[in-house]
Amino acid sequence: MQRLYSFVIIIFILAVVAVGGFWTFRSQQASAPSEQASFFADSTPLDGSTLPASPTAVVLNFTSDVTRVESFTLQSESGEVITSAEPLIDELATTVRLPLDQQLADGSYRADFTICFGDEQCQEGSLEFAVDRAALEAFTDLRGQPTVSIDLDQLAFNPANVIVSPGTTVTWKNLEGLEHYVNTDTHPYHTYEFDMNSRKLNLDDEFSHTFEQVGAYPYHCSAHADVMAGTIVVDDGQDPV
């Protein structure tokens, strides 16, 4: 009889524990604080991308106004911190840039950042990219020319990937009846080289931009962003530090 009582008590305790556990689980689900959604949108260079030359800056785009840059650093794969100018918040405060005052050598790099938004909501993030100049072998070398022309035709930039000298003015001309654009990366933020942004280009319309700073300038057509892209590399013939 005593064993029976014990059995009943054990069954009862098990039931209470099961029900209690169920309720604890439910209340935890209900009261769990909703995690702040990340305001990070994208970057130039894109996370995981490889550039055919050094970027001129690392540019971060967000979906809310940045109020403060807590930290924003770049380091090589060996852990060497790359010196740079102070990070800047753009006039449209959804963009932060780390201007590079040196040419990055071939290799892998990692940017780490802590960016703060309204009411001091600070968010951490990082991105990695690589520089590999081996890709320049496939580029059209137009160095030494003060002006360079690129056609927009057959849903492509022609030539799509060119090397020019500092101070070169590049002019794009639309040769077909489709609307095209010349827009600096990323799509759709267009923040990397802010003046390298055309509006809609109809047949025979032109757009020009003069490139002063050495580095890689990835760009695209905003009407055909998935298929129509190119890169301008500005090269002064000097090896990176």
Place this chain on the structure above:
Amino acid sequence: MSLSTKKTYAVASVVALVVMLAGCTRNTNPAVTPVVEPPATQQPSLTAQEQQIVDTLTTPEAPLPEPQESLPAPAFGTQTKSAHFVSSNPAHEDILSSAPDAVVFTFNFDIEPASTVSVKSASGTEYAVGDPIVGADLLTLTQNVSDLPPGDYTVSYSACWPDQTCHPGQFEFALR
């Protein structure tokens, strides 16, 4: 196993089952809602004529103005922006004293007609009327709204680009 042992096992199982079921069904609607009888009204029934007189006496001649102090100060959230968002009118955290006819956005890149805008009150009523209108310069987007009563409003939009990709943004304003 004796009969009394079997009985005890059965009782124990039933007790456990009842406790478990009670726990699991605690948050669900009971199948039978207890009916609470409303207190019997003491008002005698009126004839149609009497009712008309009562209505005339109790209906105010003009609707009373919305008491402005009845609405608490708005608590605005964090604004999110699509790419190319420059400004809006009303802007985030604006507290207006008169109802706007429209919400107007300014972008710094060609906006597409596929873009959408929603203007909702705190209770979720939609006040946007028709599709948003893209300006001739392709840089403005105008969303007409119906008469907004005083309250808190959330504007949610989807800005679309020439390749038809779209990106969301959201801001809030209040009318007092």
